[in-house]
Amino acid sequence: MLKSMWKKLVVESLLKNGLRTPSQWNIPTSTLRFSLEKICKIFPKNTQDLHFEHDQLAGLPVEKISPNNSAEHVILFIHGGLFMLGSQHSHRALMCSLVQRTQLPVIHIDYPLAPEQPFPAAFDALYQAYHALLNQGIAADHIILAGDCAGANLALSLNLRLLRENAPQPCGLVLMSPLLDLTLSSESLRFNQQHDALLSLTLIENAIQHYIAPHTDRDDPRVSPLFDQLQGLPKTLVQVGSKALLLDDAQRFRAQAKKAGVEVEFKLYTGMWHNFFMFDAWFDESKQALADLAAFVHHLKSND
Template structure:
């Protein structure tokens, strides 16, 4: 039986608010939240047209997703989860679809989570993985760095660090539902608070308290990369839903990046909540987001 799209969206948002958003406001342990998220992620269908291979790189457990035996282009994806949840398992289905649609190899990893590992451990690990890829002969022009939510924070912070250390930038950057300002000054945190079906301000505050030692300035560009110098960044795709509490993080990035001369493709998806791209099996706007990811990646490949 075919369900009316509006009813399907209404029901999905209700379920998400009860099963994920409401619990995220409670004082639940990271271990419990990680296990619960991995269980919830099993509802997402995984593409059968890709090959999965566990790898270890720079001491980090990672997974390689390949749509074909030979893929020269790589999407290096950093998962979200407010710095304390998320894993290879939670993002496998979404990234298998990205690999299938782009026909590019996807590498994603279990970087150190807080509170067991605090800033800058996650960023250091991601930097080490990227550096190791270059040392192994992967060309920077063949890498697209991608991240969702706090993973987009780490992806942008990685590029700022590469710039600081005069290392080669990737060919492109993809920021999906990005969480870029840990000072929590974006207005959409308030005006979209009731609209976002997935993410709560309380979850962000919990993640920040786990992630940051008390002596670290929240406005440091490697912590809140929205405050960084964007000159010299590679072409960047930004995706965000109109109902996201992080909507203004994405808008502010677009404005500042354009002022710095960055080639930015900003995409707003009507009626969508945080990390809506993961719901592409069921919603047209999310399907369009995956198609836009593929279009962006293919354009970089041609260039």
């Protein structure tokens, strides 16, 4: 227990000094992307009995990682990175862990990033990619839509757009450390500023300015899905750390979704920071979060 606590404190210190503090400087996006890709190489990848395929959905690159067994359900995963960072490379270790834990294929999709392609580029491209997946013969009720950080924003926004257009719905939704309110009105952005080891408020603000054009309101439900009508969403899992800057985005979503009649499973992991899931090789809380996700997914399958 003591060893685990010290390990956590050391990693938090390294992250705060090596990532969070530098992220508040005026660093070019290209440099941030390059640095993230390099840093994420430290995460061990368990590729045993996994199969990798590369394809496209509506012109977007996808990597499909499959277990040794066949399965009808798939996880369509949208990576995070504050709309301007992240890729199949940065999240590959997490995707491998997801497949190993759930024993389901994960379709990990790259999408247009800001500032080169601001809103609505990703919003529209992911909508087209989802329909392309349906056109390949995968039933909507066999798709679990998932994402972390900004990817959770895009996953929720996509699901809400499908609802508005009466399109086929995924059977479940997974929101990991979700960024859902671009007005930045969540209280945890203030009280967790010194506690989150990964994210800074400055970095989030800069990313939002890259993502949305001046003519797009920050409370537009297409970019801040927390302000949308949530009725009709499928069963949803929300996971967040108690030290996360975005803690209240997750908690406010839980309250509003339950009020709208959505079945929500909410998991809070004490002492953990933003996107701690990626550290599952080292921390029990991260392992538990992925085990909880796997249990959620298998419950969805059993109700099919």
